[in-house]
Amino acid sequence: MQLGLIGLGKMGGNMRDRMKAAGIDVIGFDTNREISDVADLAELVEKLEAPRNIWVMVPAGKITDSVMSELQGLLAEGDLVIDGGNSKWSDDLGHAEQFAETGVHFMDCGVSGGVWGKENGYGLMCGGAEEDVERMMPVFDALRPEGPREEGFVHAGKVGAGHYAKMVHNGIEYGLMHAYAEGWELLEAKDIVTDVHGCFKAWTRGTVVRSWLLDLMVKALEETPHLEGISEYSTDSGEGRWTLEEAIANAVPMPVLAAALFSRFTSRQENSPQMQAVAALRGQFGGHEVMQFGQEPYHVTKEGQAEVSPAAQPKQDDGASRPGAAKSEH
Numbered sequence: 001m002q003l004g005l006i007g008l009g010k011m012g013g014n015m016r017d018r019m020k021a022a023g024i025d026v027i028g029f030d031t032n033r034e035i036s037d038v039a040d041l042a043e044l045v046e047k048l049e050a051p052r053n054i055w056v057m058v059p060a061g062k063i064t065d066s067v068m069s070e071l072q073g074l075l076a077e078g079d080l081v082i083d084g085g086n087s088k089w090s091d092d093l094g095h096a097e098q099f100a101e102t103g104v105h106f107m108d109c110g111v112s113g114g115v116w117g118k119e120n121g122y123g124l125m126c127g128g129a130e131e132d133v134e135r136m137m138p139v140f141d142a143l144r145p146e147g148p149r150e151e152g153f154v155h156a157g158k159v160g161a162g163h164y165a166k167m168v169h170n171g172i173e174y175g176l177m178h179a180y181a182e183g184w185e186l187l188e189a190k191d192i193v194t195d196v197h198g199c200f201k202a203w204t205r206g207t208v209v210r211s212w213l214l215d216l217m218v219k220a221l222e223e224t225p226h227l228e229g230i231s232e233y234s235t236d237s238g239e240g241r242w243t244l245e246e247a248i249a250n251a252v253p254m255p256v257l258a259a260a261l262f263s264r265f266t267s268r269q270e271n272s273p274q275m276q277a278v279a280a281l282r283g284q285f286g287g288h289e290v291m292q293f294g295q296e297p298y299h300v301t302k303e304g305q306a307e308v309s310p311a312a313q314p315k316q317d318d319g320a321s322r323p324g325a326a327k328s329e330h
């Protein structure tokens with residue numbers, strides 16, 4: 001089987017290798033000429049035999065939109081395009097409609113597995129017509145993990161369903177990561193457990209909380225035992241937000257995802273404006289101490305003297321000496 005693959009980055013590049021190893025004749029295009037098999041999309045389309053199969057693996061949003069538009073001008077009736085990037089599920093509906101004008105088939109596929117997928121295989125969630133799924137099955141079989149097809153592949157429904165499933169998968173991912181992170185912080189905070197890494201490692205076998213994310217947490221702690229030097233700054237690529245939007249639209253409570261997503265926003269703040277407002281309000285209604293930047297918290301003694309509050313003195317259990325306690329300096 002022949003396949004055009006657009007986007008040979010961290011995901012696409014590895015997927016090309018895995019597909020080639022399974023005997024698929026892949027012609028890849030990337031804007032990086034050094035790794036690309038062809039100069040541009042026109043050459044890619046020209047080199048593929050009709051009816052063509054093209055897998056698009058580029059960043060979601062504007063880049064995907066522009067690739068789809070360019071392809072629409074190049075492809076012919078009977079060709080098939082599959083969006084394997086992390087597109088928003090609702091974008092698929094527009095792309096399917098766009099391609100339908102010229103008789104080009106369109107499918108979507110959520111791909112999970114990250115940089116480890118080349119070795120372990122990718123979890124695939126696709127959306128589209130049954131006949132298109134059948135047509136692309138050799139490609140799905142090449143990409144998915146070894147073992148029963150249903151443990152690593154699903155035809156989730158019509159166009160959009162694959163990315164919808166991947167979006168929810170990523171929403172779950174946010175919550176799982178955050179739960180491990182919270183547990184790690186508490187174990188680090190209390191001095192009774194002296195081998196935190198050992199606990200995480202022990203949990204990888206036999207326990208209720210074992211998972212691949214837990215394995216990766218163990219790997220991270222092996223590389224950096226107390227995560228020293230790792231900035232808390234965490235970005236997001238949109239899937240958590242989309243999942244939460246869907247939760248609201250469908251009145252599904254998703255407090256775990258909301259907390260995990262909002263924590264990422266907090267991680268990007270040097271200072272929390274909303275907590276400044278809370279501190280200011282406590283000062284207004286209760287006369288509670290309001291600290292200024294660079295100033296130790298103080299209170300006024302009965303004698304009218306300002307003195308540093310005992311609460312500001314570092315204690316063993318106040319977190320001031322732990323990794324991640326820098327914000328308590330304010």
Ligand SMILES: O=C(CO)[C@H](O)[C@H](O)COP(=O)(O)O
Nearest residue numbers: 112113170236237238239240
């Ligand atoms: O799809 C993925 C993993 O399953 C990607 O790594 C994705 O980037 C993760 O989402 P976010 O960047 O918002 O954390």
